[in-house]
Amino acid sequence: MIKFLYKFGLISFISFIISNLFYFAFEKILNPSVASLFTIIIVFFINTQLFFKTEIFNETKKNYYKLFTLTILFRISEYLLFNFLYLFIFVNIKTNYIFLLTLIISFVIKTAVYYKISKNSK
Numbered sequence: 696m697i698k699f700l701y702k703f704g705l706i707s708f709i710s711f712i713i714s715n716l717f718y719f720a721f722e723k724i725l726n727p728s729v730a731s732l733f734t735i736i737i738v739f740f741i742n743t744q745l746f747f748k749t750e751i752f753n754e755t756k757k758n759y760y761k762l763f764t765l766t767i768l769f770r771i772s773e774y775l776l777f778n779f780l781y782l783f784i785f786v787n788i789k790t791n792y793i794f795l796l797t798l799i800i801s802f803v804i805k806t807a808v809y810y811k812i813s814k815n816s817k
Contacts, residue, residue, distance in 0.1 A: 699810055702749045706742060707802060714738045739766050751813050761812060773801045 714734050721730030743762050747754040752762065777797045785793050 702751055703806055703809060706745045710738050710742050713741060735770065769801060769805055773797055776800065
């Protein structure tokens, strides 16, 4: 469990830094929505390779599709959670704090889900 948390936490931190760097670079030359889409695609491919190289997941087509599905579902849930918190719960709080709370909640849920799936895939 500790080994998984270390690897997953490191990959999550690296992907967060890389996604922000790519987004800011693409935002300068493209529309922010297109920049976000390109960033998500690039970071997905980097994350899957890191998951396979660090042996969190076995490199199979089935696991690749699982990661793809999870990535899409988590992006949608993060978007919905942020909007729900912003529009209904924390109306008077700055969006930076709501974004941080969304990231923390998402990271905790993601860690549990990825751990369960990685444990089952081995």
